[in-house]
Amino acid sequence: MSIIILLLITGVGLGALYFLVASGLSLIYGLMGVLNFAHGSFLTIAGFIGWEVGRRVGDGTWSGLLIGMLVGVVVGAVVAALTELVFIRPLYNRHIEQVLVTVGLGLASVALFEGIWGTDPIQIRLPGWLGQTTNVLGANIPNDRWLLIGAAVAVLLLIVLFLQRTSYGLVIRAGVENRTMVTALGIDVRRAFTIVFAIGGAAAGLGGVLASVYYGQVSAHQGTSLLIFAFIVTVIGGLGSLTGAAIASVLVAVIQQFANFYGGWGDFAVVLALALVLLFRPTGLMGKVKH
Amino acid sequence: MTDILTVRGLSARIAGQQVVEDASFDVAEHGVTALLGRNGVGKSSTIKALLGLYERSGEVTFDGTRIDKLMTHRIVQQGIAYVPEDREVFSQLTVEENLRLAERDGAPNRAVVAALFPELIERAKQQAGTLSGGQQQMVSLARALMNENRLLLVDEPTKGLAPLIVGTVTKALEAAAERTPMLLVEQNLQVVRALAHTVIVLSGGRVVHTGPAAEFLDSDLVHRHLGVSTDEEAA
Numbered sequence: 001m002s003i004i005i006l007l008l009i010t011g012v013g014l015g016a017l018y019f020l021v022a023s024g025l026s027l028i029y030g031l032m033g034v035l036n037f038a039h040g041s042f043l044t045i046a047g048f049i050g051w052e053v054g055r056r057v058g059d060g061t062w063s064g065l066l067i068g069m070l071v072g073v074v075v076g077a078v079v080a081a082l083t084e085l086v087f088i089r090p091l092y093n094r095h096i097e098q099v100l101v102t103v104g105l106g107l108a109s110v111a112l113f114e115g116i117w118g119t120d121p122i123q124i125r126l127p128g129w130l131g132q133t134t135n136v137l138g139a140n141i142p143n144d145r146w147l148l149i150g151a152a153v154a155v156l157l158l159i160v161l162f163l164q165r166t167s168y169g170l171v172i173r174a175g176v177e178n179r180t181m182v183t184a185l186g187i188d189v190r191r192a193f194t195i196v197f198a199i200g201g202a203a204a205g206l207g208g209v210l211a212s213v214y215y216g217q218v219s220a221h222q223g224t225s226l227l228i229f230a231f232i233v234t235v236i237g238g239l240g241s242l243t244g245a246a247i248a249s250v251l252v253a254v255i256q257q258f259a260n261f262y263g264g265w266g267d268f269a270v271v272l273a274l275a276l277v278l279l280f281r282p283t284g285l286m287g288k289v290k291h
Numbered sequence: 292m293t294d295i296l297t298v299r300g301l302s303a304r305i306a307g308q309q310v311v312e313d314a315s316f317d318v319a320e321h322g323v324t325a326l327l328g329r330n331g332v333g334k335s336s337t338i339k340a341l342l343g344l345y346e347r348s349g350e351v352t353f354d355g356t357r358i359d360k361l362m363t364h365r366i367v368q369q370g371i372a373y374v375p376e377d378r379e380v381f382s383q384l385t386v387e388e389n390l391r392l393a394e395r396d397g398a399p400n401r402a403v404v405a406a407l408f409p410e411l412i413e414r415a416k417q418q419a420g421t422l423s424g425g426q427q428q429m430v431s432l433a434r435a436l437m438n439e440n441r442l443l444l445v446d447e448p449t450k451g452l453a454p455l456i457v458g459t460v461t462k463a464l465e466a467a468a469e470r471t472p473m474l475l476v477e478q479n480l481q482v483v484r485a486l487a488h489t490v491i492v493l494s495g496g497r498v499v500h501t502g503p504a505a506e507f508l509d510s511d512l513v514h515r516h517l518g519v520s521t522d523e524e525a526a
Contacts, residue, residue: 174381180381186367
């Protein structure tokens with residue numbers, strides 16, 4: 001029983017990390033029709049800069065970590081917004097070129113990060129509590145999972161509030177459904193593009209700092225490896241669906257944890273789940289056919 | 292009568308395919324101008340090209356201002372509203388959210404919309420995707436009437452609607468046309484007869500006839516250009 005609880009809660013923790021990356025990917029695709037292969041770079045640079053600032057504020061302390069998280073959010077948002085403004089916007093309505101640009105950025109940025117921070121992962125120091133465990137019904141749950149889950153829930157609530165309560169949120173929800181019609185109502189949908197990139201970048205930035213907490217290290221390839229699972233989560237959840245991304249994040253991570261524990265085939269199980277969804281429900285769990 | 296919209300040599304392409312070819316016509320600054328033609332001749336494509344939704348070339352002048360190089364949202368902001376074929380309401384949003392999204396002006400015409408479509412006010416909190424086709428058409432029209440526009444581009448507003456609803460929509464269009472000139476794409480010739488003063492007929496993406504609506508509808512040109520007789524129209 002304790003093993004199942006352990007796998008479930010650690011699975012939800014990993015799912016929280018996937019959600020932080022996948023939420024932005026899903027919103028960006030839903031609104032703009034762009035699969036953003038540079039999304040992992042937002043995560044990685046935010047992870048590095050968050051760590052650099054955090055350790056200067058207080059290495060291995062809560063204040064350092066919290067400042068690092070805040071910096072990660074800001075760096076992710078700014079880098080993502082600049083990416084949209086400089087690279088994506090000039091290619092408005094040219095989706096293939098937009099995707100190719102993000103692929104190029106994703107590859108080039110990893111090389112840049114390796115040039116600055118080296119090719120080897122850098123071990124980081126964390127507040128002591130995060131290295132300990134909490135006993136839940138006999139299962140010793142690593143405390144960093146609670147931080148991940150809390151952060152993902154907070155991000156989910158904030159994004160939902162933004163989408164439901166603000167005028168730009170309304171534009172984004174409408175644009176995810178039918179971007180052309182939003183434009184035909186006289187709305188400059190490109191502003192919404194920048195906002196969606198910034199929101200996605202902020203979530204990925206937070207994910208970058210928390211990924212370093214999860215793995216205990218920062219590395220130039222962190223974003224790339226997480227991006228693969230985030231894409232799978234996004235497709236399984238339904239491209240453009242935030243709720244779908246949240247559900248699929250947890251499902252994929254829990255499946256992965258159980259399959260890893262019982263036979264070490266977690267990655268295969270995830271790909272199998274993706275194949276099954278594509279075969280039997282190509283729009284994903286919560287996805288809809290777009291106009 | 293002067294013109295609110297002047298179109299010269301308009302051509303449009305979709306995925307490399309020519310759908311409108313060298314079309315030239317004018318839309319009067321009052322009343323309804325109907326854009327007619329058989330299925331697939333490029334009527335909806337012409338409307339979309341005017342709005343910049345399709346790749347296009349040619350000159351389009353709206354109330355003295357060239358708009359053929361503007362992006363869609365800029366064209367709409369000039370005071371051109373669009374009621375698309377198939378309504379295209381945002382099905383996941385409520386009726387109220389659909390209308391709020393369309394509000395461009397500081398003082399939207401909520402009273403006008405409420406008077407024309409009281410049912411929509413009652414259904415303000417209902418998800419637009421759960422409305423009937425006729426109600427969705429009302430949302431689509433209401434979005435266009437929410438602002439003080441100077442031209443309405445209305446694409447097949449009665450398509451697929453029950454006869455009773457066609458009557459309601461026609462009355463709403465008539466009321467709208469009293470305030471704002473309209474370019475109307477419509478297959479239902481009874482609706483055209485009720486509303487339009489001028490017809491523009493397209494064939495193969497080109498304009499093949501322009502003239503008074505009543506004269507056209509009473510002549511054998513209807514059969515030649517649209518493939519229906521006046522008897523069929525009455526039926």
